Amino acid sequence: MQLPDPNDAPMDALLRRSWHPVAIADSVSHEPTAVTLLGEKLVLFRASDSTVTAFHDVCVHRGAALSLGWRDGDCLVCPFHGWRYDGSGQAVGIPSQPDRPIPAKAALTACHTREHVGLIWVALDDPVAPLPEFPEHDDPAFRSIVCPPYDWDCHALRRLENFLDFAHFAWVHPGTLGDPEHPEVPPHEVWSEDDEIRIRQPRPEPRNDDVKTGDLSEEAEFTDDGRVMTVMHYRAYPPLAAQLRQELPDGREYVVFIAPSPVDEHTTRTFWHVTRNYALDQPDADFIQFQVDVVAQDRPIVESQRPERIPPEITAELHVGDDKVSLAWRRLLAELGQRALAADRPRVV
Ligand code: FES
Ligand SMILES: [Fe+2]
Structure with a gap:
């Protein structure tokens, strides 16, 4: 078993000081629910006012x-x-001694807990960054599906x-x-903004009439070999959430939001949404299945990556020009890791 890199204290601090999804909100009833985050066992409890606490x-x-x-x-009973x-x-309440006072120290340790975009999010320590934004989820022009999470045997940072x-x-x-006849990466802009990485990339994609390109108007633009022109807009929120908004022809927008949750050092549970502003009467299953098929292709590759965790030293892996997104991403992670580590240190007065 591979142990965490002992030199990766900044990343350890950042992961503990970040929001992670641990459950689909609708799956948390008033009965206690067991979840694991960063190797720590937690219990989710939805009180009578509907507030969930981990x-x-x-x-x-x-x-x-x-x-x-x-x-x-209103109570959780041991x-x-x-x-x-x-x-x-x-x-x-202590049933064995109902007439004696309850010790003040008899209290559970609560984690930061929020309900956001249909998920329950938990931070083990004071978070250094806000919950990731996902504006389309609450936009009435869109239909947003909270999809069933899936587990991979990998570190969450590799999955993201x-x-x-x-x-x-x-x-x-x-x-x-993609298309093996066109392995070159189309040009794209990458920049950071408000502790996010943003990317804009015009990208031709194989036509998929079942979920993206059925019944297009004559305005739609195609490459000479029949791929459809789209524009990708990414927002990546360190350390472990990202969304892709794909502009398709005819004003269609297709959004994938993912938040890989670090269950432990070797297990990642990815929570994800598929969101769209078109074909709203088409079965959601078509859109879910498309993404299920895509991530099934990714899974064996990501599970095979070694070391399991992204190395803390940027120079530990080889980068070429088209890795500029992951380079920008890793640099921002390193910066936030230092911020989280500094927040961990007791202040000297
Ligand atoms: S261990 Fe929980 S009440 Fe005793
Ligand atoms: Fe992929």
Whole structure:
């Protein structure tokens, strides 16, 4: 088993100080839900006011897993001795000694928890960056599908970087996103803005009438070999979220939002949405299946990458000109990692 790079303290700090999705919001009922983030076991509890809070999945009494417990009224009940905790994590009942005061220290450790774009997000330590923006999710002109997450045996940073890698389309996605006859990466602009990486790239793509290019008008533009001209707009939010908004002909916009969640050092659960402003009466399954097919092509490649974690030293891997997106991405990650590490250090006064 490969251990985390001991020199990657900045990345460790950044991952703990970042928002990560841990569950689809609709899947979190009022019963406790067990999840794992960065190797730490957590329990999600939706209180009677619908607010969800993530606690470390450890009862402060004898360490039993609260996710094995249940809800009773407004309280989360431990399965071992029945201690009752309210939505803030404070113990409010010890059944074995109902007439004695409850120790003030009898409280669960809560994590930062938010519900955002249909997902439950958790930060283990004070986050250094806001939740990622996804404006199309709440735009009534769009239909946004919260898709079932999928697990890969890889580090989450490798999975996210794969989403920003343009040179692999011809080889990994022939016929869906790329064409082996055209392996060259189309020119693109890359810049950083408000701690995000942004990219704009006009890109021809094989025609896919089932999900993107059916019933086009005569205004649509094609290459000589029949590929359709599109424009890709990426926003990448360090460390682990990104969205692609693809401008298709006739005002169509197709958006993929992904947030690979670092379950542990070797497991990534990718939460994702597919969002569109056209063909709103077409079955969602067509759009989901297209992405399922695409990521099935990516999976064996990303799971094979070594070292599993992106090396902290930029020079540890070889970069060529068309890796400028991942270079910009890695530099921004390094900068934010230093910021997170500085936030970890106790202030000297
Ligand atoms: S271990 Fe939870 S109540 Fe005793
Ligand atoms: Fe891919």
